[in-house]
Amino acid sequence: MKTIADLVAESAFFRELAPPYQQILAGCGRNVVFKTGAFVFREGDESREFYLLRAGKVAIEVDVPGRGAMIIQTLGEGDVLSWSWMVPPYKKRFDARAVELTRAIAFDGACIGKKCEADAKLGYEFFRRFTVVIAERLAATRLQLLDLYADRP
Amino acid sequence: MRTDLDPRGAEATALDPMAVASYAVRRLKGETDDTFTLELQPVDGAARFSFAPGQFNMLYVFGVGEIPISISSDPLKPKTLWHTTREVGTVTRAMRQLKPGAVLGVRGPFGTHWPVDECEAKDVVIVAGGIGLAPLRPALYRILAQRDRYGRVVLLYGARTPADILYRSELERWRARFDLEVYATVDRAMSGWRGNVGVVTGLIGRAPFDALNTVALVCGPEVMMRFTVQELQRRGVRAQAIHLSMERNMKCAVGFCGHCQFGPWFVCKDGPVFRLDRLREWLGKWEV
Amino acid sequence: MTQRRQNRPPHSPSPRAADRGRVRFDRPEFGRLLGGLAAQGYQVIGPTVRDGALVYASVTSPDELPVGWTDEQTGGSYCLKRRNDAALFGYTLGPQAWKPYLHPPTVRLWRARAGHRELDRLPEPAADPPKYAFLGVRACELQAIAIQDKVFLGGDFVDPWYRRRREGVFLVAVHCGQAGGTCFCASLNTGPKATFGFDLALTEVIEAGRHYFVAESGTDRGAAVLRDLSTQPATPAELAAADRIVADAAAHMGRELDTRGLKELLTRNYEHPRWDDVAGRCLTCANCTMVCPTCFCTTVEEVTDLTGEHAQRWRKWDSCFTTEFSFIHGGSVRASPRSRYRQWLTHKLATWYDQFGTAGCVGCGRCIAWCPVGIDLTEEVRAIRRSDGVTLAQQLTA
Structure with missing residues (x-):
């Protein structure tokens, strides 16, 4: 059985991080499983955790009255889910639902925050990785906004 | 006077590049809301139509006009010719009204083709966006017909919504194969869709291929291709191993009319398939 | 870059002019030149005066030429x-070159009848164009013809309509005795002296009360036409006079184009603010493309x-x-006048080199x-060269 530390060390997100730091962060994580259709979190929930997806698929959804729930994006193996735990008002902005059986490591935001404050180098390394995720997500969203395959691009 | 037009290959095209051959509609198949496939057969049933994956034909509707459409059928089955297109203009609208037996004019095949031979012994990653899957389908047919000659074969496909996914049942069949990895994604979907949502470029990062030993074939809207190229190169795929199919206004298909110029290139005869390193300095420039 | 075959057009005159002797014939003999060509079945097309401009049209006698006329262009x-003399060729160029004769403004490609089992394509009546x-x-203009030969005959595909008209054309060149206000052929090495591609080449000399032509043939059939005229071997003085006239034209070009690194200059200045400047003046009326002797673009209409x-x-x-020119589904690729002017100019002076190995401009100045x-x-090129590499941002902060 792999430990959280093993899984952290194997993940693309933390792979390049120095092993002592991987150990520290692993201390803030726990294994979680979501059955197909289960919500990982709901819009408006207090945002305390983020997730490193190990397997499965999660849809980020938003309910549009009159149209139903729309999927904005799906995330899968190796992806990081949720950053609202870092930014005020610390509430989940969207629904996240497992489209299939999903395994993840849930990281406690408060725990991570403490570790990063205690060691600024760790804090820098951690947030630098998160920034890359946010930037890529934003770039993809912009591309999605172009509605490239529409009749009149 | 009635003239029998011999369906012909490139030789006759060189003699009279405007000569058309008569083809009859065998079937018109609706693909998605706004796309359809024409299945054509030469009026002279014995004729074969030889083409290479990625080439296009000029299709003429009597009394309406002529437009370029990529060939989307199997090059190894040259007796029928498939063309998938979107209903966007007067000619395609008229095409969609055609009934089986109606006669179309066909000129071609024209243009450069996907370097399928160059893919041998390599991984092949095919990235398609929207109707860009149509000109890539012949390449997939060719590769699957001699599957053992290639390494891993990966198809990454992006469409607007689940309803806009082209060749859906065929994609399902391909997905079920063990020797072909198919990943599809849509830009938007309602809850309940079990596939991926997100841009097709997002699939490149985790697709299983060896970047240093891969040939990439890319077709879709130009912006999608530009971002796809960035992701492929970030994975380490060299520019010389990336091939794009460009779209420009083609009227004559043989380099005489000037409409399809893209920088120094005539897309109709220097393309539509280009190796990235030949296009790179023009891609992304405005209004070229 | 794709290497294309550099085929000579069918029956292209070979450049052997220098091998043959130059002769002189006097002005009264000129009518016999026209007659000789007509006798061989040629329809002679030459400059005439029509609607206040020089127009290439059918000519049967020297009197129909623009005798004693000249043009002023800027x-x-x-x-x-x-003019104050009776020169036959004492001008430069009219609005249209020979393009309408070789690459007509409208051509019916084919006709079809609604058929049942076949598309009933009726071949165009094989009305051969006149010789x-x-x-x-x-x-x-010889250079412009050579350029269009490359476009329509020099690639993998041959344009049968162009070829039918081009084949067998007999070319009588006239070396320019004066340069127009908008001429810059000397900058592009395309004139004012015709050096290739002609059957006959003439220099018109009017001096000391004499009016004669110094003639050289470029092909055997040119030589044959010359043999039927009453000619004399040109004297050294006559040759010197003819050469002086052409040299004088070369020295008085109304315009100049610095072609050093031209392709690279324009390519690296693709975002130069000068494109915005010229777009502010350009009406996108397309006149330049209509009068350009090398512009070859066409569309096809269904009637x-x-x-x-x-x-x-x-x-x-x-x-x-x-704007329709670059239309793809959804819209025009070159929506702004800036991009359309840039396309035209960079095609003429930069990408043409990639496509056909020469500039697409011959320095005729019609545009x-x-x-x-x-x-x-x-x-425009001078302005870009003066501020090579300037970007819009730099200009705004300057």
């Missing part, structure tokens, strides 16, 4: 004036009759200055004279 202006002799072809039973496919000159607002491509 940016956005063209007018004919009287033309072009009289008074200038050096820049049907009221019964819907008959359709025709017509090929017509088109211009990269229209300058016939531009309603007098846009001068030599001036």
Whole structure:
């Protein structure tokens, strides 16, 4: 059985991080499983955790009255889910639902925050990785906004 | 006077590049809301139509006009010719009204083709966006017909919504194969869709291929291709191993009319398939 | 870059002019030159005066030539004036080169009838175009013909309509004795002396009360036509006079274009603010492309009759200055006038080198004279060269 530390060390997100730091962060994580259709979190929930997806698929959804729930994006193996735990008002902005059986490591935001404050180098390394995720997500969203395959691009 | 037009290959095209051959509609198949496939057969049933994956034909509707459409059928089955297109203009609208037996004019095949031979012994990653899957389908047919000659074969496909996914049942069949990895994604979907949502470029990062030993074939809207190229190169795929199919206004298909110029290139005869390193300095420039 | 075959067009005259002796014939003999060509079955097309401009049209006698006329051309202006002599070729160029004869503005590609089992394509009646002799072809125009030969005959595909007209054309060149206000062939090495591609080349000399032509043949059939005239070996003095006239034209070009690194200059200045500047003046009227002797772009139109039973496919000159030109589903690729002017100029002076191995400009200056607002491509290139590498941002902060 792999430990959280093993899984952290194997993940693309933390792979390049120095092993002592991987150990520290692993201390803030726990294994979680979501059955197909289960919500990982709901819009408006207090945002305390983020997730490193190990397997499965999660849809980020938003309910549009009159149209139903729309999927904005799906995330899968190796992806990081949720950053609202870092930014005020610390509430989940969207629904996240497992489209299939999903395994993840849930990281406690408060725990991570403490570790990063205690060691600024760790804090820098951690947030630098998160920034890359946010930037890529934003770039993809912009591309999605172009509605490239529409009749009149 | 009635003239029998011999369906012909490139030789006759060189003699009279405007000569058309008569083809009859065998079937018109609706693909998605706004796309359809024409299945054509030469009026002279014995004729074969030889083409290479990625080439296009000029299709003429009597009394309406002529437009370029990529060939989307199997090059190894040259007796029928498939063309998938979107209903966007007067000619395609008229095409969609055609009934089986109606006669179309066909000129071609024209243009450069996907370097399928160059893919041998390599991984092949095919990235398609929207109707860009149509000109890539012949390449997939060719590769699957001699599957053992290639390494891993990966198809990454992006469409607007689940309803806009082209060749859906065929994609399902391909997905079920063990020797072909198919990943599809849509830009938007309602809850309940079990596939991926997100841009097709997002699939490149985790697709299983060896970047240093891969040939990439890319077709879709130009912006999608530009971002796809960035992701492929970030994975380490060299520019010389990336091939794009460009779209420009083609009227004559043989380099005489000037409409399809893209920088120094005539897309109709220097393309539509280009190796990235030949296009790179023009891609992304405005209004070229 | 793709290497294309550099085929000579069929029956292309070979450049052997230097091997043959130059002879002189006097002005009264000129009518016999026309007669000789006509006797060989040629329809002679030459300069005439029509609607206040020089127009290439059918000519049967020297009197129909613009005898004693000259032209004055500058940016956005063209007018004919009287000379004080009776020169036959004492001018430079009219608005149209020989393009309409070789690459007509409209061509019916084919006709079709609504068929049942087949598309009933009716071949065009095989009306062979007349056998033309072009009289008074200038050096820049020979180069323009050579350029269109490459476009329509030099690649993998051959344009049968162009080839049918081009084959067998007899070319009588006239070396320019004067340069127009918008001429810059000397900058592009395309004139004012015709050096290739002609059957006959003439220099018109009027001095010391004499009016004669120094002639050289470029082909055997040119030599044959010359043999039927009453000619004398040209004396050293006559040859010197002829050479002096052409040298004088070369020295008095109205415009100049610095071609050093031209392709690279324009390519690296693709976002130069000068494109915005010229776009502010350009009307995108397409005049420049219509008068340009090398512009070859066309579109195809479908014409049907009221019964819907008959359709025709017509090929017509088109211009990269229209928004429809670059239309792909969804819109025009070159929506702004800036991008359309840039496309035209960079095609002529940069990407043409990639496509066909030469510039697409011959220095005839027609696009300058016939531009309603007098846009001068030599001036546009000069402006870009002066501030090579400037970007819009730099200009705004300067």
